[in-house]
Amino acid sequence: MFDFSPDxxxxxxxxxxxxxxxxxxxxxxxxxxxxxxxxxxxxAEIFAKARTLGLYAMNMPAELGGGDLSAVQVCLVEExxxxxxxxxxxRAFGNAYEVLLECRGEQRDRWLRPVVRGERVCSIAITESDxxxxxxxxxxxxxxxxxxxxxxxxxxxxxxGLFSDFFVVSAVTDPDAGGRGISLFLVDKATDxxxxxxxxxxxxxxxxxxxxxxxxxxxxGPECLLGEPGxxxxxxxxxxxxxxxxxxxxxxxxLARRALDAMADHANERRQFGRPxxxxxxxxxxxxxxxxxxxxxxxxxxxxxxxxxxGEPAREGISMVKVQxxxxxxxxxxxxxxxxxxxGYCKDLPIERIYRDARIFRIYxxxxxxxxxxxxxxxxxxxxxxxxxx
Numbered sequence: 001m002f003d004f005s006p007d008x009x010x011x012x013x014x015x016x017x018x019x020x021x022x023x024x025x026x027x028x029x030x031x032x033x034x035x036x037x038x039x040x041x042x043x044a045e046i047f048a049k050a051r052t053l054g055l056y057a058m059n060m061p062a063e064l065g066g067g068d069l070s071a072v073q074v075c076l077v078e079e080x081x082x083x084x085x086x087x088x089x090x091r092a093f094g095n096a097y098e099v100l101l102e103c104r105g106e107q108r109d110r111w112l113r114p115v116v117r118g119e120r121v122c123s124i125a126i127t128e129s130d131x132x133x134x135x136x137x138x139x140x141x142x143x144x145x146x147x148x149x150x151x152x153x154x155x156x157x158x159x160x161g162l163f164s165d166f167f168v169v170s171a172v173t174d175p176d177a178g179g180r181g182i183s184l185f186l187v188d189k190a191t192d193x194x195x196x197x198x199x200x201x202x203x204x205x206x207x208x209x210x211x212x213x214x215x216x217x218x219x220x221g222p223e224c225l226l227g228e229p230g231x232x233x234x235x236x237x238x239x240x241x242x243x244x245x246x247x248x249x250x251x252x253x254x255l256a257r258r259a260l261d262a263m264a265d266h267a268n269e270r271r272q273f274g275r276p277x278x279x280x281x282x283x284x285x286x287x288x289x290x291x292x293x294x295x296x297x298x299x300x301x302x303x304x305x306x307x308x309x310x311g312e313p314a315r316e317g318i319s320m321v322k323v324q325x326x327x328x329x330x331x332x333x334x335x336x337x338x339x340x341x342x343x344g345y346c347k348d349l350p351i352e353r354i355y356r357d358a359r360i361f362r363i364y365x366x367x368x369x370x371x372x373x374x375x376x377x378x379x380x381x382x383x384x385x386x387x388x389x390x
Contacts, residue, residue, distance in 0.1 A: 003306075010073055016053060017080045024049060025088040032085055032207040033353060043091040047118060050092040057096035057116045059242070064108075064116045066096065071242065071305040078246040079298075082254020086357070087207030089251075090160055094118055099168055099184070099239040102227040110223075111166060111186050123164040125155040125187075125213050126236065132157075133370045135170070136179035136233060140215065142171040149173075149225070151185060151193075151218040157364075161211035162199060165189055169215070170232050182232040186224050193218035204356035241318045242308070244365050249301045249321040252329040252361045253294060259329075259336040259354050260290045266340055277339070286335040293331065297324040307389075316378040316387045319371035326361035327368060333358040 006014065024046055032038050050056055059074050060066025069077065081089045096115050100122065103112040114120035131137035140153025151171055158167065166188045174181030187194060197212025227235050264287055267278030277283050304317035333355045337344035344351040362368045378387045 006073075006076060010076065013073075014076055014080060017055060017077055018083075020050065020053065020055060020092070021080055021084050025084040025092060028088055029085055029350065029353075032087055033347075036206055038087050038091060038207050046088065046092045047094075051118055055092070056094045056118050058093070059098065059246075060096045060116050061101075064113060066116050071245070071308040072302060074242070074246045075250040075301055075305045078250035079254040079257075082251030083258045085207060086205050090163075090208065095122060095160065097122060097124060097168065097239070098242060099124070099226070099235055101239070102184075102235055103186075106223060107186065107226070120165040121160065121163055123158050123160045123167050124240075125158045125161075125167040125169045127155060127157045129154070129156055133367055135236065136182065138170055138172060138182065140169065140171045141175070142173050142183065142185060142220070145219060148222050149185065149220045151187065151215045151220055153215050154197075155213040156197075157200065157210050158213045159208060159210055161196060161213060162209035167213065168226060169213075170236065173229050173232075177230060179233045180230050183229045184226040184232040184235055185220055186226050187215070187218065187220065191218055191220070202360075204353070204358075204360060206353075237315075240365070241315060244322045245301065245304060245308075245318045248361060248365050249297075249318075249325040252325040252358075253298050253301065255354060255358065256290070256294050256325075256329040256332040259332050259351065260287070260294060262349075262351060263287055263290065263332075263336045263339045283339055286339060290332040290335055293328045297321070297328045300324060312389075316375045319366070319374040322366065323368045323371045323375075329358045329361055 028038065028042060028046070031042070047056075054067065057065070058067030058069050058077060060068070062068035081093060094115070100112045100115060111120070111122070115122050126135055126138070128138050128140065130139065138153070140151070140155065142149040142151045144150075151169070153171065155169065158164075161167075166186060169185045169187050170182055171185060172181055173183040189196070193216045195214040195216065197214055200210045200212070202208075202210060264278070267283055267287060268276055270277045278287070300317075301321045304314050304321050307314045307317060333351075336351050337355050340349065340351050343349055344355075346352060366374075375387070
């Protein structure tokens with residue numbers, strides 16, 4: 001039976017995360033928007049506090065020092081993260097990407113465990129200027145060089161690239177094998193031939209860097225290969241699914257909930273024509289539609305996470321969550337601006353920022369159009385029941 005009711009331990013964890021976000025991170029939002037960055041001392045401070053509370057790398061296994069949370073628990077926690085800014089989430093709670101669990105032997109001590117402990121920061125470098133949604137169309141390539149590899153190429157939109165210590169980089173290792181000829185490499189930023197390019201200015205996500213990354217005859221040892229050669233795309237699709245579910249789906253719903261809370265409060269407080277605007281039917285409709293859409297997307301998200309915890313395939317379900325949550329956030333943010341009126345368009349209130357930040361959710365980690373194609377392909381190739389189990 002489908003049941004995602006949080007137990008007492010999970011409820012205490014969520015209360016801790018919620019309190020941390022509101023007391024420690026909310027006060028830093030205006031500074032990040034104003035300065036376009038998060039001061040290093042601020043980053044160190046919130047990291048230390050989060051680490052002390054055990055709020056770092058909660059998605060990683062307990063034997064590595066992580067929180068060992070289930071998929072449902074991760075979604076519930078990430079929903080709380082979504083209430084605040086991306087850069088603050090990254091500095092306080094970390095980016096322990098599950099693809100790093102493919103590390104073996106000495107890789108675990110060099111790359112995986114330091115990330116879980118918060119000693120090193122990792123970014124994913126997959127997107128290229130001519131290969132965004134088409135991850136198999138990359139041109140970055142790695143050729144055999146003795147017992148190791150020689151890496152050449154370029155990436156862009158590498159999130160958190162300025163702050164990261166190393167990157168998981170996708171590269172073609174067998175040009176004749178198509179998508180099966182792509183491998184993943186662990187590349188330290190300090191390696192000779194690695195160069196950070198410009199930080200791409202963005203409409204939203206203030207404070208989070210999105211850099212270009214260049215590789216010029218970068219010599220990598222055999223230990224830098226992550227997983228088996230030629231399995232790069234498979235590993236990305238297998239492990240980044242949870243990123244789409246939690247980092248995108250859950251955070252989008254958390255941000256939508258924050259917008260809805262602000263919308264409802266404003267509708268009760270703002271008076272026009274002698275009464276609160278919340279008494280006007282069309283304002284009530286916007287609030288009601290937002291609540292229904294958030295509830296619907298949230299139920300789909302938790303059901304998909306529950307299926308993952310049961311070991312069931314959920315690729316199409318993850319895509320459904322990604323699309324529905326991202327597009328729900330967009331609609332809710334737009335309604336919030338409308339309910340706030342001119343004030344919602346001003347930078348004095350967080351609604352304007354939420355509106356700008358919301359737009360990227362429909363694009364990164366696969367556009368809504370790409371994920372709709374994944375859903376349809378699954379339905380047509382298998383059966384409705386396989387994709388939508390009863």
